[in-house]
Amino acid sequence: MTPRRKKRLALVLALVLGLGATVGLVLYALNQNMDLFYTPTELVNGKPDGTKPEVGQRLRIGGMVVKGSVKRDPESLRVSFQVADTGPAVTVTYDGILPDLFREGQGIVAQGVLVNPTTVKAHEVLAKHDENYMPPEVAEAMKKNHSKLQYTEEQLQGSAQ
The missing domain is CATH 2.40.50.140 (Nucleic acid-binding proteins)
Known part of the structure; x- marks a missing residue:
C-alpha cells in the first residue's frame, strides 16, 4: 500500500469514527431528554x-x-x-x-x-382547556362533512324503499 493510500484510509477511518461518536452522543442526549x-x-x-x-x-x-x-x-x-x-x-x-x-x-x-x-x-x-372547543375552520369542515354524510344516508334510505 502506498503512503498516499494509507493517509486516505486513515482519514476515512477518522471521519467514520468521528461521525459514529457524534451520532452516539446525539442519541444519548435525546434519550436523556425524552419524557x-x-x-x-x-x-x-x-x-x-x-x-x-x-x-x-x-x-x-x-x-x-x-x-x-x-x-x-x-x-x-x-x-x-x-x-x-x-x-x-x-x-x-x-x-x-x-x-x-x-x-x-x-x-x-x-x-x-x-x-x-x-x-x-x-x-x-x-x-387543558375545554375538550369541546374547536377552531372555527375545523368546526366548519365538520359541518360540511356531516351534511354530506347526512345527504348520502338519505339517498341510501330512499334507494332501499
Whole structure:
C-alpha cells in the first residue's frame, strides 16, 4: 500500500469514527431528554406492549382531576390531587402555582418524576382547556362533512324503499 493510500484510509477511518461518536452522543442526549406520556391506567397496569415505567423515571401523565381529591397545604404552595381516566387513580404532588384553568373534573397534563408506582412528583402542571372547543375552520369542515354524510344516508334510505 502506498503512503498516499494509507493517509486516505486513515482519514476515512477518522471521519467514520468521528461521525459514529457524534451520532452516539446525539442519541444519548435525546434519550436523556425524552419524557414518555402515560395515562393513569397505563402507569399502574403498564402499556399494552408490556412496558411499565420505573421509579425515578421522568414522564408525563394526563387525565382528569378527581373531584374532591385536591388537597392544599395552608403553609406553602404544595398541592396534591388525584388524576384518573377510566381505571385507577394516580396521586400527583406539585409545589408551585397551578394554572388558572386548573380545577376538579378538568383535564390536566403533569410532567415530573415517578416517586412510587402510584405517585408522581410534578415539576410542571398544564391545564387543558375545554375538550369541546374547536377552531372555527375545523368546526366548519365538520359541518360540511356531516351534511354530506347526512345527504348520502338519505339517498341510501330512499334507494332501499
